[in-house]
Amino acid sequence: MIAPVTIESLDQEGRGVAHAQGKVIFIEGALPGEVVTYNPYRKKSNFEMAQVGQVLKPAYARVTPQCRHFGTCGGCSLQHMDARAQVAAKQRILEDNLKHIGKVESELILPAVYGAAWGYRYRARLSVRYVAKKGGVLVGFHEKRSSFVADMQACEVMPLHISRLILPLRELVGSLSILDRIPQIEVSLGEEVDVLVLRILEPLTSQDEVLLTAFADRHHIQFFLQPEGSPQTAYPFYPKDAPELNYTLPEFDIVMPFHPTEFTQVNPAMNRILVRRALNLLDPQPGERIADLFCGLGNFTLPIARRGAYVAGYEGSAAMVRRAGENAKRNGLARNTQFVEANLFEINEAWMQGQGYFDKMLIDPPREGAIAVVNSLGEGRTAPPRIVYVSCNPATLARDAGVLVQGKGYLLKAAGVVNMFPHTAHVESIALFEKAAV
Known part of the structure; x- marks a missing residue:
């Protein structure tokens, strides 16, 4: 025993x-x-x-989990833990990673940023599977440690009106001629329109199109269809004249249009707070030249530019570079922004020096972190005096922090967590580095 x-x-x-x-x-x-x-x-x-x-x-x-599917569904892992205790645990994970991986400690621990614990998720990739033994089609996240689709009827972390669509979507897909050829539904919610992207492996019949059209009208959503593997092949099916899909950053008077398969933050309310905190730490000033690395569609670039700085945004995806440029133009910020396609996982110090001097830098990498970026920074006066690092992985942030502090002459002035994904183990964090006085 x-x-x-x-x-x-x-x-x-x-x-x-x-x-x-x-x-x-x-x-x-x-x-x-x-x-x-x-x-x-x-x-x-x-x-x-x-x-x-x-x-x-x-x-x-x-605490008692709020969702009836918790424990089976793999979408959440911490619903049995009080929401504030979750954030405290994430703060400890960040501090432990900085100490044990990076061998650094932050001079200041920033107050943790909280938000709504439920109904926050505006992006989701739902799996779809026809399972005869279950009586039809399943729509939801995968079960824990499994490729099976959870038998879901609701999702507490998605907005209520989208959670209520899970059962109708199961019925809809079950009524289509290609019910076993739709592996995924991607949810992408904006300010004025809710988009569902159907991944289809075979063409729809005319009757299928009638059913999708009626569903869209009844539930006030827009369908996109994605007939090929690349997310960029998704196109609007119905209604074609739906409002523009976008999110906003009201504090900076910015409207950010995006394609439903492009990366945006899952939690738009917390994203606004994250942008505010990042800019408060960065403190951009008119006339400064600032780099935004892994800039995406301009989530940080455009707010920095709105403060009057000149911003160079770097991104590995050509499509995202184009989108960021379009968003800058849309918001009247094309004159003080520049967007460059660059593989930031393969740059070196010579490349970085070729970009010219930056007064400040913001780094917002994917989970892999930004090791090539931090290794590319010069150790002398050519390196930016201030860096704000936004991270979705405390382990790679800690690794990169170790390089900045021990190898590049920076001090870790502040660090803290932003609870972007309540009830999951995902740790979103932000850190401020400043050059040590010579």
């Missing part, structure tokens, strides 16, 4: 961490401070993966 263990901390996947018999035990559904039994599902020589069994001593932060 396996003896109970005491949970010491959470890992970056939201699992409880314990030690037993010389092994590290990662336990799904367990919280720090709890005494639990566990059921292993994967055993290795130095660690085990397990599911929580009985909670013999619950943590103060344990």
Whole structure:
């Protein structure tokens, strides 16, 4: 019989961490401070993966999950933990990563940024599968540790009106001639229109088109169709005259149009707060020349430009570079912005020097981080005196912070988390680096 263990901390996947018999035990559904039994599902020589069994001593932060599908659906991992305790745990994960991976500590821990805990998710990629044994079509996220689609009827982290579409969508797909040839529905919500992108592996029949049109009218959504593998092949099906898909940054008087398959933040309310915090830390001034690396469609570039600085945005995707340029023009900011296509994972110091001097820099990389970027920065006066780093992975932020502090002469002045994804283990964070005085 396996003896109970005491949970010491959470890992970056939201699992409880314990030690037993010389092994590290990662336990799904367990919280720090709890005494639990566990059921292993994967055993290795130095660690085990397990599911929580009985909670013999619950943590103060344990709450009843709000979603009926929690525990089966893989979309959330922390609904059993109080929302504020989740953020505190994420702050500890950030600090631990900085200390143990980067070997650095922040001079200031920024207050954590909270937002709505439910109904926040404006982007989602829902899997679709026809399962005869389940009585028809399933639409939802994958089950935990599985390629199966969860049997979902609602989703508490999506807006209520979209959550209520899950069952109607199951019925709709089940009525189509290609019910087993639609693997995915992508949800992309804007200020004035809600878009659903159907990935179709075979053409629709005329009757299918009638059914989609009626559904769109009834539920006030717009359908896009994606007949090929590339997301950029998605095109508007019905209605073709729907309002423009966009999000806004009212504080900076910016409207940001986007294609439904392009990357935008899942949580638009928190994105506004993130942009505000980033600009407060960066403090752009009129006349400064600022670099925005991994600029996407201009989420930070355009607010920086609105403050009067000249901004050069760098991005690896040619399509996103074009979109960012269009957005700058749309917002009257084309004169003080420039967008450059560049593979920022392969740049070096010579390339960076070729871009000229920047007064400040913002870095917002994907999960892989920005190791080539930080290695490319000169150690002398050519490097920007201030860097704001927005991260979706505390491990790669910590690695890059180590390079900046120990190799490039920067100080880590401030760092903190932004709770972009409540009820998940995802840690969004922001850090401020400044050149040490010579």
